[in-house]
Amino acid sequence: MIDSKPITNQQTITLIGAGLVGSLLAVLLAKRGIKVELYERRSDMRKADISAGRSINLALANRGIYPLEQAGLMDKVKPILTTMKGRMVHDMEGNENFQSYGQREEEVIYSVSRGDLNKICLDAAEKTGLVNIYFNQNCESVDFDSNQIHFKNAITNDETLVCFNQLIGTDGSASAIRDAIHQIESSQHDVLELGHSYKELRIPAGKNGEFQIDKNSLHIWPRGGYMLIALPNEDASFTVTLFMPTQGDISFESLDNHEKVSEFFELHFNDTISFLPSLKEDFFANPTGRLATVKCSPWHYKNKALLLGDAAHAIVPFHGQGMNCGFEDAIYLAETIDEHSNDNIDWGKIFEQVDQNRKPNGDAIADMAIENYMTMRDSVRDVKFLLKSAIGFELEKQFPSHFCPRYSMVMFHRLPYSEAKQRGVIQEEILTKLAENVTELKGVDFDLAKTLVLKKLSKVNLNP
Ligand SMILES: Cc1cc2nc3c(=O)[nH]c(=O)nc-3n(C[C@H](O)[C@H](O)[C@H](O)COP(=O)(O)OP(=O)(O)OC[C@H]3O[C@@H](n4cnc5c(N)ncnc54)[C@H](O)[C@@H]3O)c2cc1C
Numbered sequence: 001m002i003d004s005k006p007i008t009n010q011q012t013i014t015l016i017g018a019g020l021v022g023s024l025l026a027v028l029l030a031k032r033g034i035k036v037e038l039y040e041r042r043s044d045m046r047k048a049d050i051s052a053g054r055s056i057n058l059a060l061a062n063r064g065i066y067p068l069e070q071a072g073l074m075d076k077v078k079p080i081l082t083t084m085k086g087r088m089v090h091d092m093e094g095n096e097n098f099q100s101y102g103q104r105e106e107e108v109i110y111s112v113s114r115g116d117l118n119k120i121c122l123d124a125a126e127k128t129g130l131v132n133i134y135f136n137q138n139c140e141s142v143d144f145d146s147n148q149i150h151f152k153n154a155i156t157n158d159e160t161l162v163c164f165n166q167l168i169g170t171d172g173s174a175s176a177i178r179d180a181i182h183q184i185e186s187s188q189h190d191v192l193e194l195g196h197s198y199k200e201l202r203i204p205a206g207k208n209g210e211f212q213i214d215k216n217s218l219h220i221w222p223r224g225g226y227m228l229i230a231l232p233n234e235d236a237s238f239t240v241t242l243f244m245p246t247q248g249d250i251s252f253e254s255l256d257n258h259e260k261v262s263e264f265f266e267l268h269f270n271d272t273i274s275f276l277p278s279l280k281e282d283f284f285a286n287p288t289g290r291l292a293t294v295k296c297s298p299w300h301y302k303n304k305a306l307l308l309g310d311a312a313h314a315i316v317p318f319h320g321q322g323m324n325c326g327f328e329d330a331i332y333l334a335e336t337i338d339e340h341s342n343d344n345i346d347w348g349k350i351f352e353q354v355d356q357n358r359k360p361n362g363d364a365i366a367d368m369a370i371e372n373y374m375t376m377r378d379s380v381r382d383v384k385f386l387l388k389s390a391i392g393f394e395l396e397k398q399f400p401s402h403f404c405p406r407y408s409m410v411m412f413h414r415l416p417y418s419e420a421k422q423r424g425v426i427q428e429e430i431l432t433k434l435a436e437n438v439t440e441l442k443g444v445d446f447d448l449a450k451t452l453v454l455k456k457l458s459k460v461n462l463n464p
Pocket residue numbers: 016017018019020021022039040041042054055057058059060137138139140170171172173174175176198241289308309310311317319320321322323324325326
């Protein structure tokens with residue numbers, strides 16, 4: 001075991017985990033003159049041919065774009081984005097129905113490669129000259145009495161003790177830093193298994209390099225208890241994800257041979273078969289990922305440690321917000337540091353403020369993400385849901401300072417998730433009332449709508 005020297009420079013932060021959140025946070029901290037020691041258990045994805053981990057591409061929305069802008073990275077990120085303007089819903093008969101996500105031109109989300117985005121952040125972090133990245137270093141444990149971290153090299157098995165001043169865990173949903181904090185601090189730590197899992201498949205580009213289904217949509221095949229989705233990639237392929245129960249009659253467990261997989265797709269997703277040439281091979285070659293929500297508290301320990309990103313709040317992927325929320329955590333920390341920059345920096349105060357502000361928001365998006373699974377796999381094909389969406393857009397047009405559809409609040413704006421959730425509950429009551437006994441938008445009582453909106457909803461600040 002090799003011991004490192006204590007860190008003497010007070011402005012050095014040690015980060016564990018160079019995934020999306022850790023690498024972006026390193027850039028944001030370095031921009032504030034803070035030196036960063038960043039440890040990652042995997043190899044350098046820019047050199048080794050390793051997958052970036054689960055989910056090849058991700059939906060990037062406003063909350064994630066703002067921190068990337070603040071880090072000065074959007075010029076690099078823009079060229080690798082594919083715009084998704086809405087959901088393309090595919091029914092059992094093979095018909096397509098496009099549902100716009102928003103009603104303004106800029107109200108879109110983007111598909112982005114996880115690996116490429118991570119590489120941009122890693123490059124930018126190194127370029128600052130203030131970030132040292134150590135790969136193949138697995139954090140095994142933390143001793144908060146001596147401020148030391150125990151690492152094991154994933155290739156050589158060499159063990160090292162490294163000193164830290166402040167430690168931030170951006171080490172994902174199975175966080176070692178979370179375990180370390182919760183061993184010494186009385187804590188609440190819930191892992192809520194969804195009971196559903198996912199598997200990634202692939203629609204390749206067409207023969208002439210073209211997109212085989214609409215390029216600018218997030219495609220959904222909703223089937224009630226399960227669903228298939230597809231997000232576009234820059235190379236004209238689509239990453240397809242099947243979400244379904246882990247066990248049971250229709251489940252990953254029950255699809256245990258090639259024939260059953262073929263039969264299942266022929267029956268439920270027949271229109272995708274011609275686009276999925278390696279369906280059976282991919283189905284058995286690719287891992288099945290389990291889905292769970294992690295809620296924990298506290299997110300920090302004194303002035304010594306803080307959790308951000310999935311380490312603090314792993315959520316299910318149905319709102320496309322896990323990374324976006326983690327990026328928002330990162331910019332919130334950076335801006336909190338700015339607020340305190342005239343004082344002698346009190347990390348205990350900063351970590352506590354981040355914990356108090358971000359925890360309710362992490363919990364809120366976790367809940368909304370679970371609710372959105374039902375919306376995606378079921379409600380999007382329900383006429384009442386479509387009518388309520390249309391009424392929601394109309395209310396937004398008529399009362400823009402009071403009403404904004406919940407999906408838009410989460411995806412296109414930056415008001416706190418907890419506020420979006422609270423307002424969403426009231427708005428849903430209003431929409432349910434207005435959609436009662438009505439089948440078309442023109443039948444809606446807009447005098448009643450005005451009374452309800454102005455009485456029940458305060459003015460909204462969408463981008464505080
Ligand atoms: C199927 C799926 C689809 C998703 N789609 C979306 C989407 O569309 N939009 C969206 O915003 N989010 C999405 N997410 C969520 C998103 O992937 C996560 O929220 C995001 O990756 C969190 O980033 P992170 O940096 O906190 O954690 P991670 O990405 O998990 O990174 C953690 C890093 O820490 C390293 N590490 C872990 N343990 C240690 C250790 N002990 N020592 C050293 N290093 C360690 C890991 O190797 C990794 O590099 C999706 C998730 C899934 C599963």
